[in-house]
Amino acid sequence: LEAAxxxxxxxxxxxxxxxxxxxxxxxxxxxxxVVHLIALAVLFLLLQAEFLAAAQVIVYAxxxxxxxxxxxxxxxxxxxxxxxxxxxxxxxxxVFVGTLLAELCVAILGSGLKAIDTHGxxxxxxxxxxxxxxxxxxxxxxxxxxxxxxxLLIAAVGAVVLARRTTEGVG
Amino acid sequence: MDIxxxxxxxxxxxxxxxxGVLVRRSPLVILICLELMLNAGNLxxxxxxxxxxxGDGQIFALVVMIVAAAEVVVGLGVIVAMxxxxxxxxxxxMSELKG
Numbered sequence: 001l002e003a004a005x006x007x008x009x010x011x012x013x014x015x016x017x018x019x020x021x022x023x024x025x026x027x028x029x030x031x032x033x034v035v036h037l038i039a040l041a042v043l044f045l046l047l048q049a050e051f052l053a054a055a056q057v058i059v060y061a062x063x064x065x066x067x068x069x070x071x072x073x074x075x076x077x078x079x080x081x082x083x084x085x086x087x088x089x090x091x092x093x094x095v096f097v098g099t100l101l102a103e104l105c106v107a108i109l110g111s112g113l114k115a116i117d118t119h120g121x122x123x124x125x126x127x128x129x130x131x132x133x134x135x136x137x138x139x140x141x142x143x144x145x146x147x148x149x150x151x152l153l154i155a156a157v158g159a160v161v162l163a164r165r166t167t168e169g170v171g
Numbered sequence: 172m173d174i175x176x177x178x179x180x181x182x183x184x185x186x187x188x189x190x191g192v193l194v195r196r197s198p199l200v201i202l203i204c205l206e207l208m209l210n211a212g213n214l215x216x217x218x219x220x221x222x223x224x225x226g227d228g229q230i231f232a233l234v235v236m237i238v239a240a241a242e243v244v245v246g247l248g249v250i251v252a253m254x255x256x257x258x259x260x261x262x263x264x265m266s267e268l269k270g
Contacts, residue, residue, distance in 0.1 A: 006172045010180050017184050017207050021191035026199050033203055036184075040210055043177065047221040049229050055236065064243055071247045072199065075254045093193035097186050104182035108175060113222075117173050121224030128220075128229060136226050137233075144230070148237045155241035162248035163255075 006046055012039035030068045037061040047120075049128040177218035185211035196261050198253070202246045209239045 016036025023029045037060050044053035126132050137145045184207060191204030213232045220228025253260065 002172055006176065010176075013180065014183060014187070017187040020200075020203055020207055021187055021195070026197060026203075029200055029203050033206060036207065037210065040214060043180075043214060044217055046172065047177065047217050049217050049220065049232075052217060052229055052232055052236075055233065059236065059240065064240055067243065067247060068199075068203070071250060075199065075250065075260070089193065093190060097190045097193070100189060101182060101186040104185070105179060108178045108182060117175060118222075119172070120174055120221040123224055127224070128226065132226055133229060133233065136230050140227075141230050144234055148234055151241055152237060155244045159244040159248035162245065163251040 002046065005042065009039045009042040009046070012036070013043065026072050027069070030065060030072055033068075034061050034065050037065070047128075048123060051128060051130045051133045054130075174218050174222045177221075178215055181211045181214040181218070183211075184208075184214065198246075198250055198260060198262050201262060202243065202250075206239060206243070209235060 013036050016032045016034075016039060019032030020029045020036065023032060037056060041053040041056040041061070044050075044056060188204045188207030188211060191207065192201055195201055195204065213235050216228045216232040216235070218228075220226065220232070250260075258264075
């Protein structure tokens with residue numbers, strides 16, 4: 001059953017990703033991204049990351065995507081020519097990305113990590129639960145937690161400053 | 172499922188996102204494709220956390236999610252500012268960092 005769920009979610013994730021790149025209308029790109037994110041949340045559940053899966057659906061597929069939809073609606077669904085007019089880049093992009101993919105696959109499959117062909121280590125009960133994530137965040141990763149909260153504050157203020165209506169030549 | 176499958180899937184998603192960043196021209200779609208690449212990285216991090224059986228990778232993935240949210244907020248602010256100044260929505264024409 002696990003394999004069936006994995007392959008269904010993987011096909012959904014890749015389909016969503018292809019939809020993002022291939023849709024001409026940005027609005028449909030955003031909707032494809034929602035499909036992709038939900039498929040990734042299913043994969044997180046398979047990997048025993050319950051809290052991350054919930055955060056992915058609520059924060060990402062919920063809040064961030066609403067922001068995207070608002071901006072797409074505000075800017076207008078500008079039809080975007082699908083390919084680069086610059087012929088050099090258009091020809092180079094598939095070559096570059098194909099090389100990157102081959103290199104990544106070689107790096108993953110030839111890494112010699114023995115655990116890569118297993119289901120993973122034995123887990124303690126409660127692995128990936130909100131309580132465990134919260135405990136790690138407030139003990140071992142306290143500095144990262146504080147820095148990230150500061151970053152969010154700065155980003156919010158920066159966005160307000162950037163998107164403010166520019167009066168009297170400021171901005 | 173073996174951990175390797177998840178890593179290969181994340182490599183695929185990362186490369187699809189990279190194609191999008193290289194080929195598309197609308198800044199909005201490029202932001203979405205960046206999102207795709209960040210999520211591929213997240214999937215690999217969670218897979219490694221499962222492989223090692225510690226929660227560290229999940230914390231890292233959560234931090235990546237927060238940084239991605241910050242990036243989206245600033246990026247969308249820039250796009251709204253571009254729209255308000257009637258600048259062309261094309262990254263090839265936006266090659267100067269002048270206010």
